[in-house]
Amino acid sequence: MNIEQLDKAFVLPTYARNYTNFVRGVGSTLYDDSNQEYIDFASGIGVNSVGHGNEALALALSEQAKKIIHISNLQVIEPQAKLAQKIVELSGYDMALFFANSGAEANEGAIKIARKYGETKFDNKRYKVITLEHSFHGRTITTVKATGQESFHTPNFSPYPDGFSYEKSIEDVYKAIDDETVAVLIELVQGEGGVEPFAKEEIQKLATHLKSKDILLIVDEVQTGVYRTGEFLASNLYEISPDIITLAKGLGGGVPIGVVMTSHKDILSAGDHGSTFGGNYLSTTAGLSVLDTLSNLYESGKLQEMMLYFESKLQEIATDYKHLFSKEVGLGLMRGLRAKDSDILGKILTNSMNERLIILKAGRNTVRFLPSLTISKEEIDEGFKRFEKALSLV
Numbered sequence: 117m118n119i120e121q122l123d124k125a126f127v128l129p130t131y132a133r134n135y136t137n138f139v140r141g142v143g144s145t146l147y148d149d150s151n152q153e154y155i156d157f158a159s160g161i162g163v164n165s166v167g168h169g170n171e172a173l174a175l176a177l178s179e180q181a182k183k184i185i186h187i188s189n190l191q192v193i194e195p196q197a198k199l200a201q202k203i204v205e206l207s208g209y210d211m212a213l214f215f216a217n218s219g220a221e222a223n224e225g226a227i228k229i230a231r232k233y234g235e236t237k238f239d240n241k242r243y244k245v246i247t248l249e250h251s252f253h254g255r256t257i258t259t260v261k262a263t264g265q266e267s268f269h270t271p272n273f274s275p276y277p278d279g280f281s282y283e284k285s286i287e288d289v290y291k292a293i294d295d296e297t298v299a300v301l302i303e304l305v306q307g308e309g310g311v312e313p314f315a316k317e318e319i320q321k322l323a324t325h326l327k328s329k330d331i332l333l334i335v336d337e338v339q340t341g342v343y344r345t346g347e348f349l350a351s352n353l354y355e356i357s358p359d360i361i362t363l364a365k366g367l368g369g370g371v372p373i374g375v376v377m378t379s380h381k382d383i384l385s386a387g388d389h390g391s392t393f394g395g396n397y398l399s400t401t402a403g404l405s406v407l408d409t410l411s412n413l414y415e416s417g418k419l420q421e422m423m424l425y426f427e428s429k430l431q432e433i434a435t436d437y438k439h440l441f442s443k444e445v446g447l448g449l450m451r452g453l454r455a456k457d458s459d460i461l462g463k464i465l466t467n468s469m470n471e472r473l474i475i476l477k478a479g480r481n482t483v484r485f486l487p488s489l490t491i492s493k494e495e496i497d498e499g500f501k502r503f504e505k506a507l508s509l510v
């Protein structure tokens with residue numbers, strides 16, 4: 117059987133898959149099994165933050181793999197402790213953290229911290245978590261219920277946990293709060309929902325209000341975190357101090373890792389939460405290498421430079437192809453072009469793949485760009501050349 121036949125026979129059909137077989141990559145260029153090259157503007161949905169075939173990451177991983185990969189959280193784990201310190205220092209917040217293996221798991225941890233806070237800090241039980249429409253928080257039974265998209269809450273998987281509700285806008289959150297509300301869970305830029313950033317003042321006002329009510333602000337930075345929007349955290353960019361922050365996608369450069377960090381360091385105690393794999397030698401070594409690369413890129417000003425360059429290219433396209441797009445959205449290297457309708461979006465996605473450019477969609481009609489943070493000017497130029505070709509054929 118060929119790869120496609122194997123996949124179809126033995127892997128459950130939960131994805132609408134493309135069957136190009138990629139075998140290697142260098143930076144933001146990928147090669148398939150007939151050595152055709154593709155420009156990657158998706159970086160594995162924001163995961164390959166330091167590009168493909170990254171030498172420093174590969175070396176760190178292979179050195180670590182030869183020594184020790186895993187021991188369990190019953191022992192102290194040196195790279196775990198060091199990565200925790202590095203993340204907290206880069207964030208600038210007085211927090212401590214827990215290592216999980218994915219975004220959904222990090223959000224599960226966040227919800228558990230909030231629930232225990234609500235159980236132990238007040239006279240009445242507070243357990244309700246408010247999230248926003250068009251949000252995305254994961255695929256476990258709880259995080260899918262926290263996700264503000266009705267299509268995800270099918271009766272196929274019911275019953276779901278209680279205590280989640282969804283609001284249309286930040287403004288609506290205020291009215292939804294009652295004396296059982298323990299937390300508000302938001303993304304600062306809704307990644308899957310359409311790459312639309314919330315206004316800074318609106319978020320700051322909400323943060324202040326929640327603090328005055330002793331309601332926790334949980335920021336899901338699974339996609340926006342780790343320099344994706346230009347600062348280490350989007351929360352830094354928005355100049356807010358959340359109670360809980362979750363990270364995952366870009367942190368391991370492709371190695372599964374998740375983080376839930378909180379300023380409420382006294383809520384969880386021994387036995388409250390755990391993970392067999394979370395924070396093992398391999399994933400935290402990856403995290404250390406990724407943060408080393410990205411913090412240097414940030415300090416040198418090169419990250420900012422590439423972000424501006426990418427945005428200027430995107431703006432040109434938004435202006436030149438007004439008949440296809442209504443606007444340009446996003447922050448940093450988390451960008452989108454809102455297509456006039458989903459039909460146009462479909463054609464753009466198909467044409468781009470034909471031009472050997474990998475892009476993503478978000479929401480119903482947004483072309484989404486999540487390139488590696490180490491992407492070069494040449495790769496950006498080549499990618500947009502292919503994108504324009506794809507657009508000209510719509």
Ligand SMILES: *Cc1c(COP(=O)(O)O)cnc(C)c1O
Pocket residue numbers: 217218219220221223252253254255303307308336337338339340364365
């Ligand atoms: C991708 C994503 C998740 C889920 O992460 P997984 O690693 O797939 O579990 C959660 N929240 C946001 C904002 C995401 O973008």
